[in-house]
Each structure stands twice: as structure tokens, then as C-alpha cells.
Amino acid sequence: MKAMTSKEVTKKVFNKEPFFILDVRNETDFNDWKIEGENFEYLNIPYFDLLDGVEEILDKVPTDKEVLVVCAKEGSSVMVAEMLEEAGREVSYLQGGMKAWSEHLEPVKVGDLKDGGAMYQFVRIGKGCLSYAVVSNGEVALIDATRMTDVYLDFAKELGVEIKHVFDTHLHADHISGGRIIAEATGATYWLPPKDADEVTFSYQSLEDGNNVKIGETNIDINALYTPGHTIGSTSFVVDEKYLLSGDILFIDSIGRPDLAGKAEDWVADLRNSLYTRYKQLSDELVVLPAHFMIIEELNEDGSVSEKLGTLFAKNHGLNIEDEAEFRRLVTENLPPQPNAYQEIRETNMGKISPDEEKQREMEIGPNRCAVR
DSSP states (O other): OOEEHHHHHHHHHHTOOOOOEEOOSSSHHHOOOOOOOTTTTEEEGGGGGGTTOHHHHHGGSSSSSEEEOOSSSHHHHHHHHHHHHHOOOEEEETTTHHHHHOOEEEEEEEEGGGGGGGGEEEEEEEEEEEEEEEEEETTEEEEEEEOOOHHHHHHHHHTTOOOEEESSSSSOSOOOOOOHHHHHHHHHEEEEEEETTTTTOOEEEOOOOOOOOOOOTTEEEEEEOOOSSSTTTTTEEEEEETTTEEEEBOOSSBBBSTTTTTTTTHHHHHHIIIIIIIGGSSSSTTTEEEOOOOOOGOOTTTSSSEEHHHHHHHHOOOGOOOHHHHHHHHHSSSSOOOTTHHHHHHHHHTOOOOOHHHHHHHHHHHHOBBBBB
């Protein structure tokens, strides 16, 4: 019986391969969050309904495509996969279950920068989080790194570059940042917007409007642009006059929600000003690289997530609401449930609490919910 890794499943998502998933978690968990792929088919049968055997579902499990059995942590999927194999079916199970899926990061090269530099995007496919590496002349800056810090450290080692700067575009509420830990491990400078840092318990470099941090010796500048609205400190970056890292302010198919600190009514005006005034002053040719994606259709052919700013101003509904009252209604009344454990995640990112690794995993389980619907 074959164990399939999250990396292998990610390739199937990127390649839009036909694939069948038998998810044996309970119905509520499946409906809340599942492995998504454009050409994936699904069958959700809770594990406890299969304790007496799999005979009743055999006619629902195809024989003409690959089949993957999925559960929360791996154990239940192994047992169901074994029963299916005993019934003559060839199937795989997801190694590490949905916990492993939640943590997988897939690095994708987005494009080249001046004088030999490169921009990389780390796609956290199961969670919808996106983080970045700006590489130039032996140095790298990381932006919105997740708690899976080894991935970034190994990436830098593989490329033979030194991590010099680590940025968070804002104080995250949907996932635990790895920025501070990476900075401590490497001696890099950790940057955080001061307006999001009133309650943090650690030292940091203040990230403010107009900061210009050079990476390497090749003039690949990271220019900070204050764009509040998702949080009061939310900061975007223009990199190499080519890329706009929009944090959680602007996504490909939506805009950021302003309520994760309980300040929706207060921050709506900031959000509108950031999107409709500050971003309007930027070049339409900038390639937007957000901190999250919401739906699998936002992925490009290579698995990356990006779009030109001008295209988003033409097609993203959140950027085309002329009436301010309607905009206010959209971003205050049309919000999905708040992320799981978001208050605990905020407190972790402030340094107020230090949950163990298993607790951190539990806190992050589920989809990201940073966007207005």
C-alpha cells in the first residue's frame, strides 16, 4: 500500500490531474476544509461508517483513476486503504493526513529580478498562505514566513544565500508567523509594522512608510508602503519596481477583511483609502503577489498566485465599488467566520503565549479566512 506525500498531491493540483479523494473525516470537517483541485472528485464517508467494511462503497470508488484516502492524522485512512486493498482496489493514503497537508510549503519561482536576482513564492497549498523570498547577490529577504521555519532555512542553504531580513506585512491572525524565530536563528533583522506591535513582547525593527531596504548589492530595493485596513499597521512592499506584495489587503479574487482585531467599523475607511487611493497611484504593470489565495482557481498554470494590478482594478469586484456606503456594507456585513483560534494566534504572534508544536498545529487547522466574500 502506497503512502502519498503532500508534495505529490500538490503536483496533481498544479497539473490539474484527474484524481479521486475518499475523505473519511466527519462531514462537518470535510465541508469546512478539504484538499481542493480543479479536476478532483470527492467522496466523504466518515471512518466510523466503514468499521464493518467497505463493500457498500466499492461501486462509488472508481477504478479508472488514482484514489487517495484522507483523514485528519493518517491512522484512519491507513485502515480504510487496507480494507480497500483487501477488496482488490489499488489506493494510496495521505501521509500525515490533513495535518501534513496544512503544513506543506511548495516553493515556486515567480520571476527574475534585476542583475540576476529572483522572486520566489512559497505556496502553502492546504492553508492558502503565501510567503516570499527575494534573492539577490548572495542575500535573501523573507516576507510573511510561516512557522515551518526549516523550509526557509533549507531553501537558503540550498541556494547558498544568507537570510538578512525577515518581514511580516502585518500581525497575522490566521497563522503563526515564523519570522521572529528565523531572525533569531540566522541573525537577520526582523521587521514589523509598529502600529501592529503595541502589545508585542519582543524587540523588532520598525517597518514604516518609506522604508527602503536593499537586498544584496544589486539595487533590488524593497520599498515599504503603509496600507492599513486589514490591520492598522498593514504594510505592502514594492520590490524592484516590478512586484507589489499586497499582504492581506488585496487578493486576486477578493479584498482583505478589516475585522480580525474587532475594528471593522473603524478600519473600513483605511481599507478603502489603501485600495482606492494608495494603490491607484501605483503602476498598473506591477505584479500583485498577495499573502493568501482563497480558491484553487486563483492558481496560475505553474501553481503560483499573481496578477497585474491593472487587471485586478478591472476585474476584482472589491476594487470597483464606487459607492462608499455599499463598500462599507460589503466589508462589514459580508464576512466569513473568523479563523480558528485567531485570538490565540494573535497572542502567539505578539509573543504573549508560547504553545507547543502540537497546539500550534491544532490552532491553525482549517482554511484561511482573511478575505471578504
